[in-house]
Amino acid sequence: MLTNGDQDHQDDKMRRTGLRHLVEQVIATSSLGVAKPDAEAFHAALSRLGALPAATVYVGDNLDVDARGAVSAGLRGVWLNRTGSDADPGGIPTITTLASLP
Secondary structure (H helix, E strand, O other): OOOOOHHHHHHHHHHHHHHHHOOOOOOEHHHOOOOOEEEEEEHHHHHOOOHHHHOOOOEEHHHHHHHHHHHOOOOOOEOOOOOOOOOOOOOOOOOOOOOHOO
16 A cells, blocks of 8 residues: 555554555555655555566556556556546546455
């Protein structure tokens, strides 16, 4: 998980919601020194995970910061449009629920 938040706050939030066990790592941009949508944020997270951009799908609920940011960094971006926004994703795959992911 890559988030534009504070590391301690995000770790605590994931533990309190009971979701922490679902993600390998919580990577907050506060620990990276650069935030999304900057490509360096995505690349730093990928480096920590040992993953390649072209082999990674990034799902996020902010079209510009998450999905377009991921695409600009060389990842496959997916927009999680939970609110039903009518914004034009410009060819970025869009889902309305995480259950839509394989």
